[in-house]
Amino acid sequence: MAKVKGDIFIDIEKCKGCELCKVACPQSSLELSRKINSKGYHYIVKIEDNCTGCTNCALVCPEGIIKVYRKTLNKKEPVATITNVTNDITVTVQQ
């Protein structure tokens, strides 16, 4: 399965620190920040960089303040690319 990389954006001003996303996250990458937002709630932040973009956190979030992004990495990259065939052949080999 192509490796997937996810990330989230949390509108921490509207987070009420209910922690439901924290328990829903299979990667345990969420934790309450020690800081508080203007409402006085400790808000949720990502503490690990292992998010897979599975959207669990966003599904359970009562406030609807989590945006989830996902990118599939390491797609089958071309082994070699031939460029500028006319004048000279340069070959770059991908690791």
Added chain:
Amino acid sequence: MNEKTMLGENIAETADTQEVICCPENLVYEKPDTLLDTPMHYCPGCGHAVTHKLIAEVIHEMDIQSETIGIAPVGCAVFAYNYLNIDMQEAAHGRASAVATGVKRVFPEKFVFSYQGDGDLAAIGTAETIHTCNRGENILIIFINNAIYGMTGGQMAPTTLPGMKSTTSPFGRDVATMGNPLMITNLVASLPGVYYATRVAVNSPSNVRKAKKAIAKGFEYQKLKKGLCFVEVVSNCPSNWKMTPIQANKWLEENMFPYYPLGDLKVPNDKEK
């Protein structure tokens, strides 16, 4: 849209200079525009807010914002119309299904749903609930059952569990004097007018997905004029149960689900969509 957080401090961002995932083409989930940006007044972790989000998502995905009228109850969800970006009416306590009937009868082609709590639907509004269901009114009733009166500060509701404490059952609900929890969904499911009756929850990702499907079915069946659809959301009330949201959802599973088992109580027999 600048992806940086408002406060500029998000640990993941500062982790390293790795490639930015958070950009529009990678977006896989965000709240729909049918859910307004107004911060909701619900307590942290409340199932009401999650359910609002699901309704907004279904209306957005079915693209029926211009065809839907919602009826808000009196209870914690009394301000629902401040959060859902659709035309709505505020009903008197218990009367949302009658108000919904009034709307539906003069606009039969519109999608109409009433959103009610347990006190609203199963105490003061019982007659309206039973008769709206018995008429097979072609509307969707979304019933939030958290076994307590939330807005007024935690009194006993018809669905309060035996032995469950509340400000008006301080020693626990005494079945001898206050009877057993009213299984309203089972009652209405037995009425021919009810086409689809189910119980869902919003306490976990998988339950949220199922709840959203149930709400979507409710609207789809309404389009097909199949009669009354009744979706009970067995939900939590962290503040009045006096628990943290995480504890409340755990208590929900251990105490509410056994009493209000999730799943369909009535599904269309002729294999519908």
Added chain:
Amino acid sequence: MKELKLMKGNEALAEAAIRSGCDAYFGYPITPQSEVLEYLSLEAEKRTGMTVLQAESEVASINMVYGAAGTGKRAMTSSSSPGISLMQEGISYIACAELPCLIANVMRGGPGLGTIQPSQGDYFQAVKGGGHGDYRMIVLAPSTVQEMVDFVRLGFDLAFKWRNPVMILADGALGQMMEKVELFEQQPRKTNIEPWATVGKPKDRERNFITSLHIQPDKMENINLHLQKKYNEITKEEIRFASSGCEDAEIILTGFGLVARICQKAAQLARAKGIKVGVFRPKTLFPFPYAEIEKLASNPKLKGILDVEMNAGQMVEDVRLAVNGKTRVEFHGRMGGIVPSPEEVLAKIEEKFVGELV
């Protein structure tokens, strides 16, 4: 060509609802006005396709009216005293949310389960506001079956003009008696969408929401100030009354609805005996014709006013407010569903005022 018909009050009211282009009627059986729902159940659907629904209670009925009215359609209900009591909360919501609708109360003897005979015992409830909070309904008091017809159309017009609930305050006798009526031609059902109505939010406007909840006190006060301003404008523009023989009258009879007709007969009997009696009849109970009554009361030739009602004395208080001490105000009332006779009223005139006339 005039369309004339001999009709029972309740059925005339129902017929007028159909002809007014009413979109929805929600009601519940209660004597003495069940015929309204029965007639509509028989006639309405096939004639205009309007919605007619028998609800499970009057509480449900008024809330169905709230819902339908909230979509900008013409919605109405009808009931009788005990049923109207059940509707008071809904009416208060409707008044605060400023929803146009029509509510007919065919009054019966009270209090309690009372009787099914006619009464005017709900005057205070209708005019002073039977529900919670400061609100007013426009209250029309028909005294003939013809007015039962005309006030339905007028009621809908006033309801939409002012975005306010309108009540037709009739009584059991008017509901049950038959009279010749002239029927107006069929009006079209409502097609235009009111800008404030909840009909589904199109892309080109903000969402509409109908509510009577305004939790911030300053906002709630503004709502109330707005309502009071509206009620003042209604008072300036919508007062209606009828008077006969008041110019040279020594005694003026005041009464509304059916009783005003009894007063008419009593005045005739009195004039036959040389007693100059006039009759003043408010058609709108809110807004009440205070100024007109005050003007009549300031006529030096006037000996006094006798207010006649089928209750323990309710409108008489407003008459006294209007008269403001300028002349004597006497009262004669019958309760329990008893309808006073003209002779009885004449006897009361002589009893209260004869000494002064001779």
